[in-house]
Amino acid sequence: MTMPLLHDLVRAQAARAPHAIAVHHGESAMDYGTLDELARRYAAALAAAGVGPGDRVLLWDEKSAHLIGLMQAALRIGAIYVPVSPANPAQRVARIADSCRPRLIVRGSSGRAPGVTLDELLALAPREAPAWESDPDDPAYVLYTSGTSGEPKGVCVSHRNALAFVAWAVAATGLRSDDRLSNHAPLNFDLSVFDLYGAFAVGASVDLVPSDLSYSPEGLVEFLRDRGITCWYSVPSALQLMTRQGGLLDGPPPPRLRLCVFAGESFPLGEVLRLRRSWPLVRMFNWYGPTETNVCTSYEVTEADLDRTRPLPIGTACSGDTILLDETGEILVDGPTVMLGYWGRPRHRGPYRTGDLGRYDDLGHLEYHGRCDTMVKLRGHRIEPGEVEAVLLTHPGVADAVVVVAGSGLTARLHAFVVPGPGEPPTFLAMKRHCAEHLPTYMSIDRLTLVDELPRTPNGKTDRRAVLAAAGG
Template sequence: MDGNLVQHYLHSLSVSPDKVACTDGRRSITYSELADRSSRLASLLRQYGVRPQDRVAVCLSRSVDFLPAILGILQADAAYVPFDPKSPQERWRKIVDDCAPTALLCDRQTILPLVSAVKSSIPRIFLGPRCELPLAGAEAAATLEDILASPVRSPRYSNGPDDLAYVLYTSGSTGTPKGVMVTHRNICNYIDWAVEYFSINNEDRILGTAPFHFDMSTFDLWCPIKAGATLCLADNSLTLFPEKLLGFMESEQVTIWKGISSLLFYMDRAGVIAPGRISTLSRVLFGGDALPARTLIRWMEAFPSKSFYNVYGPTEATGISLCYPVKSIPQDPGERIPIGCSCKGMKAELLDENLIPVPNGMVGELYLSGPGLGKGYLNDTERTARAFFTVRTPGVPAETWYHTGDLGLRRGDGSFEFVGRKDQQVKIMGYRIELGEIEQALRAIDGVREAAVVTAHRGGIEELVAFIEGKKGTDLPFILARLRDRLPGYMMPRRLLPLADLPRCGRGKINRAALRELAMESKYADR
C-alpha cells in the first residue's frame, strides 16, 4: 500500500456524505460531519504542538465522538492510545508514563478523574461544549467550541505505511501494562481483507460491542469506514442485559456482528436466542476466547440461515489471523471448534521447543507471520526481542515471526485447533490477562504475604479465583477495595479466598493444580 490509513480510506468519507457513519442509539454522525469534525480536530491538535508520530491519549465514554477523535489524531499524523475509562487512576498513570502523550482527549465523564491522574502539563482537549465542563477542579486547554472554530485544511501527511497508527495496552506479567504498537499497514491489510472476505458493503450495519481499548474494536471502527457502512455502537450496559442487546440489534437492523465468544454464551444462557429474532443479522463472527460447541449448536439451530465464523488473532497481529467458517452444526457438544486457517497474507505454524514443525495431530506452539504483525512493544525492546524473531534465508525476503504462547494442533484438513496456553496468560471475556499482574497487585497490599491466581470453570464459563496467604482475620473487603484501585474491572477476581498457607510443590513452588482443585470444592464455590 501507499500512504497511510487515512489516505487509504479517505475517499469513503465523501462517497455518501449524508449517510450515517455511526450511531450510538442516542446520537448519530454522518460521513460529512465525520470528515469535517476530524479535520478541525487535526488542525487544533497541531496548534497544541502535536507532531508526526506523537501519541495522543483518548479517554472517552462510549459514544459517536470516538470515531472523529481517532480520525482527527491520525490526520494530525499522530498515533492514538485508547484508555479504558473505567480503569483505576494508578493504571492510567502507568500508561501515561510509558506512552508520554502530547495531548489527551476527554469528555464529561472522564475529565475529573483524569485531572488527578494525569499531570496538568499535558493539554486536555474536552470534546464537549464549554458549558458541560465541571464547575470546579477541571480545566481544559480547549473545548468543542475551539474545535469547531479551527480551520478545515487539505491534509498534508508525512506518515507512511510503516509508521505507528495506535498503541493498545494489554496486561503485563511484571505488573505494568504493555503497549502493543500497530502500524497503518497492519490495519489496512487486515481491514481490506475483512471487508472482502465477509462481503461487507455500504448497506451493512455493523454492531460494535468491543471496548475501544480492546483489539476487537479495530474491526468495528475501520470496516464501516472502508465499506461506507454504518457502525451501531452498543452501550456498555447493553452487554449486561442480553434481551436489551438483542432489542438494540433489532431496532438498529444490524447485519453483521463480531462479538466476544463469552457474550454469545451469556445470550444463550439467558434464553433470548429464539427463531425469528434478529432477522436482519446475516453474519456472526465470534472469538476472543473459546466458545463451547453446545452453545454454537443452539445458535445455529435457532438461526440456520445465518453464517457463523470462529476467528482468532492476538493483539500483536492487529486483528483476525485465522478464520474458520462453520459450514455445519457441530455433531458433538463437547468438541473443539477449529480456529481455521491463516487469512490472506498471514502464515501460521505449529513448532516445538526447538522451533521444529510438529506433525498433524500433535500439539505445538502457534507462531504467526505476515503483514498483520505489529512493531512490538512500546519502549520495551527486551520484551519485543523475546516475542518476535526474524528468519533470514539467502535469496528470500526476511520474515518476522511472533510466538503467541498459544498451544494448538493441526487437523487433517489443514485447519488449526486452539488447545490452551503455554504460560500464565488467560483470556476472560475476551481480555488477555496475565495472572502475574493480579498477583503482583495483591502482594502490594498490606496484610497479604503471598498470592496466587488461578482460573476455574463454573456454570460453563471460566472465572478468576485469587488465593491469599495472610494473618488470621484478614480484612477481605479492604483487600478487594485496594485491588480495585489498582486493576480494571475485567481483571478483578470473581472470588478471593484466604488460606493460612498456600499449597506448595516439593521445590517450594506454589501448587497451582491444588489451588484449582480447591477453587472447585463446594465449600469454596460461592464465596
C-alpha cells in the same frame, strides 16, 4: 499504486456517498460527510494544541461519534492515538501515560484528570488543518494490554498492520455498504478495529454499544434486534450471557442479522452448536489472534459442524499471515498483521510467539490447546489446564469451564469451575468419568465447583486471577 491509509477510508466514503450514515450512537447518527469535516476540525485543533507527527494522543472517554472523529484526526496529522476505556481507574491510566508519554490527554467531562474535553479541544480549532503524508508503516495506534510483569504493555500497530486484516476481513465476510455493524468491544480492544475500519472500508455504518449496555444480556439482545444489526462481533462469553440470561435464542433470529463473528477466547462447543442450529441462515466465524497480531486464523462454523465432538477449531491462516508450530506446539505468527512492537521497546522482528499451544486436526484445521505459560507440573506430570478445559467443554452438561491449579506441592489439585448448561447440572462423578474417557488419569480434575457464571475482565474474557482466588490459590 499507493497503499491507502486508515484515515483515507472515511475520506473516500465522504467523497463517494457523503450522506450515507457512518456512525450511530444512541438516537443520533452522523453521516460520512459530517464525520470527514469533524475529523478535519479536530485535526486543526490537535495541531493548535501542539500535537504533531509521532506524538501520542491518549483518549480516555466514552465512545461517541466525536471520539471516532478525533481518532481520524490524529491519523491525519501523523499522530498516534491511544484509546483507554473509561472503566480504567486513574492509577492505571497514569501508568499508561507514563509509558506512552502523550502530548495530549482527552478525557471525559468529569474533570477527574489532567487534559482537555472534546468540547474544549474543538474550541481550539482554527480554520485550516495541517496536511501530513504518512507512510503505511508508520504507527497508527497503540493498544495497551495487561503485561505479565503487572505493568500495561502498549501494542504498537501500523496502518499496514491494521489494513492487512481489514482488507481480508471485508472480503471473507462479504461486508457491504448496507451493513450495520455493532461495536460491542471497548475501543482499546482489538475487536473494535473490524467494527470501525471494516465499516469505513465499504461505506457501511457502525453502531456504538454504550458502556452501560456492555454487560447487560437483555439490553444487548434488545440492541441487536431493535437496531437492525447485520454483523455482530464480540467475545463468546457475551453471546453466552445473551443466550442464558438475555433470551437471545427465544423466538426467531434477529431479523437483519447475517453475520456473527466471535474471537478472544474459546467458545464452548455445546453453546456454539446451539447457536448454529438456531440461526441456520447466519454466517458464523471463529477468529483467533492475540492483540499483537490481530486476527491471524479463521474458521467458518457451518452446518457440517453440528455433529462435531472435538473442540471448535481456530481454523487456517488468514490476513496474509503464515502460521507455524514450533517443536513444543507453540503457535508462531509471521506476516503483515504482526505488530511493530511494544511501545518504548525495540522494534519487533520475525515471527511473533503467541504463547498459545495448537495442533492440527485431521482436516488441517488448527485447534487451540491452551497457554504455554499456564502449563504446570502436577503429580510429576506436565499439565496444560487449557487441554482439560477443552475436554470439559465437550460434555453436554457444561456451558463454560475454567480449570486452575489450587495449592502447591503435595497439596496441589486441579480445580474446575463449571457453568452448567441446560438440563441437569453435571456432578463431580460425571465430570471425572468424562475426563477418564478423554484424558490420562493424571489430568483428571480433583475438585468441581458449579457457578452461575465465570468472572470476567473488563474486555469480557475469563478472569483467571479471580477464579484462582476463589479456589484459594
